[in-house]
Amino acid sequence: MVARALLGRVLVCERSRTRLVARIVEVEAYGGARDPASHAFHGCSARNAVMFGPPGHAYVYFTYGLHHCVNVVCGREGAAAAVLLRALEPLAGEGLMRRRRGMRDHDRLLRGPGCVAQALGLSREHDGADLVSGPVWIADASPCREGRALASGPRIGVRAGAGRAWRFWLAGHPCVSGTRAENGGPLPR
DNA sequence: GTATCGATTAGC
DNA sequence: CTAATCGATACA
Incomplete structure (x- = not known):
């Protein structure tokens, strides 16, 4: 499954002078x-059309009004399958991420899907962006799961x-979102 | 047309 | 627990 294959891989964002990794x-x-x-689930629309397109592109949506x-x-193409990026570990460009997020906690800069988009500066205008050719891409290197x-x-x-166990994370990683219960029992991190 | 609810987050 | 705040969906 693609979701598991993405874990441990690196996302690179070179939209400004600062390179985010x-x-x-x-x-x-x-x-x-x-x-x-x-x-x-309700079919193709202007909002989700990118999901129905070819793989390797970004589907960026706006939710909760903010x-x-x-x-x-x-x-x-046509399958409309997608993987939501819920949390990442900052590796480079933390200064810019902190500025965008308005906070300093390293582990929380990219913790939660809304935080990911905010720290990376991604919004609806990046809907459909090609994640292979860049300037935002997922490195093809072997995943590092530490x-x-x-x-x-x-x-x-x-x-x-609900009932589908389709959330995947690196066990015990400090940058993972969710509560103790949501992370599966005691001693999650 | 109006009502309701989000693939959320920060703050009390 | 709740506000914030917009758009998609449900329903009359």
Whole structure:
């Protein structure tokens, strides 16, 4: 599954002079038209059209009137499958991320899907961006999981389609979002 | 048309 | 627990 393959990989953002680099530590998979939790469940629209396009592009949506969330389209054209980037570990460009986020805590700069988009400066205008050719891309290098096990559990914040354990994260990583319960039992980090 | 609810987050 | 705040969806 693409979601698991993304964990430990590195996202690079070269949209400004400052080069941002971050390791993907938590993701959620969304299955397209047959997944009731997916934005694609109700069919193609202006908002989610990118999901129905070719893989390797960014699906960026606006929600709750104030947040953006970033997905990687990963299914064949028409499948509308996507992986939501829920949390990353800052590796380079922390100064710019801190400025955008208005906070200093390293572990929380990219913790939570809304925070990811804010720290990276991504919004609806980046909807459809090609994540292979850049300027925002996912490095093709071997994923570095820092020796951590892969954990999985139910997706956060979804009602319909709960029951599918389609959230994946690096066990015990300090930058992963969610509560103790959501991270699967005691001693999560 | 109006009502309701989000793939959320920060703050009390 | 709640406000913030817009758009998509549900319903009359």
